Amino acid sequence: MQPGAAMLAAYLSTHCAMPTRSKEPDPSGFSEAPHYHGHRERLRDRFRDAGPDALSDYELLEMVLFRALPRRDVKPLAKALIAKFGSFAEVVHAPELRLKEVSGLGDSAITEIKLIAATASRVARGQINKQKTVLSSWSSVIEYCRAAMAFADKEQFRILFLDKRNQLIADELQQVGTIDHTPVYPREVVKRALELSATAIILVHNHPSGDPTPSTADVQMTKSIMSIAGPLGISVHDHIIVGKNGHASLKGLRLM
Numbered sequence: 270m271q272p273g274a275a276m277l278a279a280y281l282s283t284h285c286a287m288p289t290r291s292k293e294p295d296p297s298g299f300s301e302a303p304h305y306h307g308h309r310e311r312l313r314d315r316f317r318d319a320g321p322d323a324l325s326d327y328e329l330l331e332m333v334l335f336r337a338l339p340r341r342d343v344k345p346l347a348k349a350l351i352a353k354f355g356s357f358a359e360v361v362h363a364p365e366l367r368l369k370e371v372s373g374l375g376d377s378a379i380t381e382i383k384l385i386a387a388t389a390s391r392v393a394r395g396q397i398n399k400q401k402t403v404l405s406s407w408s409s410v411i412e413y414c415r416a417a418m419a420f421a422d423k424e425q426f427r428i429l430f431l432d433k434r435n436q437l438i439a440d441e442l443q444q445v446g447t448i449d450h451t452p453v454y455p456r457e458v459v460k461r462a463l464e465l466s467a468t469a470i471i472l473v474h475n476h477p478s479g480d481p482t483p484s485t486a487d488v489q490m491t492k493s494i495m496s497i498a499g500p501l502g503i504s505v506h507d508h509i510i511v512g513k514n515g516h517a518s519l520k521g522l523r524l525m
Contacts, residue, residue: 308342308344309331309335312324312328312331312332313332316332326351326356326357326360327344327347327348327350327351327357328347329357330347330350330351330357330360331343331344331347333361333381333382333385334346334347334378334381334382336381337375337377337378337380337381338377338378346371346373346374346378349371349372349373350368350371350374353371354367358419358420358513359420359513360382361382361383361385361386361389362386362419362420362421363382363420363422364422365379365383367422368382389416390413390416390417392416393409393412393413393415393416393417394413394417394440396409396412396413402434402435402436403429403431403435403436403437403471404435404506405435410429410471410509411509411511411516414427414473414509414511414516415511415516418473418474418475418511419475419511419512419513419516420513421475421477422448422477423445423446423447423448423451423477424445424446424447424448424449424450424451424474424475424476424477425442425444425445425446425451425474425475426442426443426444426445426446426451426453426472426473426474427440427441427442427443427472427473427474428440428441428443428458428461428462428470428471428472428473429470429471429473430461430462430465430467430469430470431467431468431469431470431471431506432466432467432468432469433468433469435469435506438465438466438467439465439467441461443457443458443461448477449477449478451474453474453490453494455490455493455494455496455497456497458470458472458494458498459494459497459498459501459503462498462503463501463503467503468502468503468504469503469504469505469506470498470503470504470505470506471505471506471507471508471509472491472494472505472507472508472509473508473509473510473511474487474508474509474510474511475510475511475512476510476511476512477512478512479512479513479514480512480514481510481511481512481514481515481516481517482510482517483508483510483517483519483522483524487508487510487519488519488524488525491505491508491519491524491525492525495525505525506520507519507520507521507525508520508525
């Protein structure tokens with residue numbers, strides 16, 4: 270199962286237990302099958318008894334679609350989505366315009382799918398906020414960054430602003446760029462840190478290609494920010510690069 274799927278257990282068990290009436294007409298060519306009610310109950314029972322890891326990606330996606338399409342056999346649609354995008358995580362983080370390309374997927378279903386992505390990000394962020402210091406739970410930081418950015422189709426540049434105790438002051442998305450570039454202005458980064466009275470920052474950005482390997486430009490940009498921040502008493506703890514194939518830490522790689 271893709272990262273983040275397990276933490277959606279509470280959402281699925283609460284929101285997928287009782288289907289509601291669809292607010293949209295059925296736009297698909299998928300026919301209603303007499304067996305789908307029993308199939309849904311078997312999926313729910315397996316989810317409750319064995320947990321989310323007992324379900325495949327397309328089965329987990331079926332449960333997400335139950336509420337939006339309560340009178341449809343959604344298995345073919347779920348399988349079509351996995352075939353198109355590759356995995357559960359890639360489906361829920363896919364851009365809405367690309368989701369609309371899938372026959373049978375209307376606005377209500379897309380809303381349910383995007384709600385999963387928002388839920389995963391919010392839960393991961395909550396893991397950071399409940400820690401006394403960000404640095405004491407580095408795995409939570411990585412999980413949050415991946416949930417928030419790893420599957421985005423454009424480069425994004427995010428900053429975590431920390432106080433002198435390394436507690437999170439703010440988490441801000443600073444820039445959204447193209448598929449392979451995000452403009453970053455070191456003086457603006459430091460200016461914002463001063464505005465928030467931050468004494469340390471963690472830089473984060475994603476590589477939509479999936480490969481988190483730092484580029485020469487990534488390293489140079491990090492060093493430029495450090496050269497301005499350092500004399501002003503602001504530490505750059507790390508620069509994390511995330512992608513669907515993993516993450517990289519410039520500090521861990523000794524590139525900063």
